[in-house]
Amino acid sequence: MLYALRNSEGRITGLSETYQDGAEKVDMSNPDVRDFLSVNDENFSPDAYLDQSDKAISRIIEDLIELLIDKNVIIFTDLPDGAQGKLLTRKLARGLIRGDVPEEAFDDISETSILSDEDELL
Incomplete structure (x- = not known):
């Protein structure tokens, strides 16, 4: 509703x-x-709205997972390996955007780990 x-x-x-x-x-x-x-878009459709809001929702989910880990409700290592990798690389990328993480933090991570074909499977 x-x-x-x-x-x-x-x-x-x-x-x-x-x-x-x-x-x-x-x-x-x-x-x-x-x-x-x-917002004055004559071609509005609920499907298009949901597609556009996916990025924001994914960030909310990342923040929620981080909060649950911080409060020891879930344990990071209990997440599947693919999910752990995605969350870690996204956390690093978001840290770079905010300026909290130096670019050298990506030196140990190959470019393919951020944009690999495996990312599409999860």
């Missing part, structure tokens, strides 16, 4: 999967929902 919050003019200002005071039940076919998600 999807819930919409509206402003005083009746325009949707937020969508949530959980009920909040003042929210109304809506579904993806509602024209107001489509307008809200499309």
Whole structure:
């Protein structure tokens, strides 16, 4: 179920999967929902929206996994080897972007480990 919050003019200002005071039940076919998600894109489709949001969701999942590891809810080495490798290389790449990790950290990792065909299998 999807819930919409509206402003005083009746325009949707937020969508949530959980009920909040003042929210109304809506579904993806509602024209107001489509307008809200499309951000003035006439070719909007829910599939396209999900494809575009995959990057953000993957980062959220990475952060969630890191939090669970930090709180000892899961153990990093219990993850499959492929998942461990992906998480480590992505963590290094994100650290480089933020400036937290020196570029030399990638010296021990081959380029193919970051963009290998095996990455597509997981």
